[in-house]
Amino acid sequence: MTTAVVWFRKCLRIHDNAVLSWACESDEVDSVLPVFIMNEEIGAEGDNKFGFNRTRFLVESLRDLSDSLERELGLKLMILKGAYLETIDTLIDSLEDDAFLAYEYCSEPEILLLSVEINDLGSSGRTAFRSRAFPASHTLLDIEKTVRSPTYSNPKSMKDMERIFRNQFGTNEIGFYDIKDPLPVPEIGKPMAELKSLHNEIEISYLEDYLLSQYPERMGKDQYFHGGEGEALERLARKVTARPAYVNNFRKPKTYSTNLQEDPREPSTTGLSPYLSTGCLSIRKIWKECEKSYLSGEHSQPPESLHGQMMFREMFYLLSRSVINWDKSTGNENCKEINWDDFDRSKMESWESGMTGYPFIDAMMRQLDETGWMHHLGRHAVSCFLTRGQLWQSWTRGRDVFERKLVDSDWAINNGNWLWLAGVAPFSMPYYRVYNPCPDSKSSLNVETELAEFVRHWVPELKDFPSRYIFEPHLAPLPIQISSGCVIGKDYPLPIVDRKDSRKKNLARFKISLQN
């Protein structure tokens, strides 16, 4: 008799889940054990990779997965806490039947290494253990196959990605890439595996209680996104399927003037990224939903279109697999060496806590901390500010903060975006395009209303400040500061750097670094 251990890692869903479908349908399998392993320290702020919002989103996603496994397939999700390899080792020993560990391929170095170690578990005289890494459904492309192709070279632009997509998928009769339909939810489950209880097993309710007791205040606040496959599919239907005109007209760079403070009714982007990073939503599912819209008429094209956004995601996944030291600033062929300043605790803390004296930057950093979300162009502005724009700190520091705090945190994409925005990657925009931390009325932004209101919401010190000075309050005459109830330097910080001087100096430094 064989038990399929279905190891959920990123693919926190039952639709389009090849591993789960295999376990439910294969003749090789007699019983099933769905497992999630929590290998990271969670919840506490500090150096860990899971800050509060990310943890809450994960726990909600696990709750939803657990419920749907039970409801649809009569299976119970087991959650184990501990290091991956040890946990798997103990688990297969405690099974009554032969174990067949089934999991999805993952391109991250740590997991690639782990899959070798997992194979070794089977070869060390243990006949009752087999394992299989299934092709990933986390990406559209087969990452391993693509980077191992003799014609592969690191993609740098959308043109490169279009070539890779054409080669891998071909096009069908209506000119779309020939991408397979997502798998349906399996119709029948298998019996749940028999298992004695394990010392490191934890209940989801324990995690929920932990969050409530550790973060009572934060748990009480509204959140933009709730984790889970159910939420993901509902949001997909509401934001994408139901809005063909929105999908067909979608142009990412044009989503700025709408509300930066996520409005659950009508945000400017789809807000689906947290569901993609956890795998609550299948990338094939959203790709195909966009296609349905595209069939109805004219539509935007990559790089700006929704398909274009997904292709950039694929690009970062490819690069993160093919570029050694993808997450490092040295020994990384996709990272130019820049003489960033040494770590400056004061500057970093001002940036992270939203106390730079630049209200637009501070508003977004506070929004990130409280909600786990920031609009994509806000991410551009704050990362440029930290690196080549103003503070001249290494991108890896900012990367760490984003990784911990963002609900859509994703190793390949987060590193890729920082490489790009710090101006160090080969696919970067020209480095002299420095974002202005103080939007003004001459830009395309709607200053009078939305952005000013956004700042007043997240930087309440400035709630009574006139719009004219709201992005550079230190320039307001003192009587105005006093009558607005916020004296700059006392109630809200003075700018920690002069934005124009630092911009000029940093442009020159960047040029020198490139010449060396």
Place this chain on the structure above:
DNA sequence: GGATCCGTTGTAGCT
């Protein structure tokens, strides 16, 4: 092989 073009989303200052 030198010139030209292009890269997902720029800024500042002027009219």
Place this chain on the structure above:
DNA sequence: AAGCTACAACGGATC
């Protein structure tokens, strides 16, 4: 107020 121009100026691909 929107739109223009100058700025600053890399590096790889393409012709």
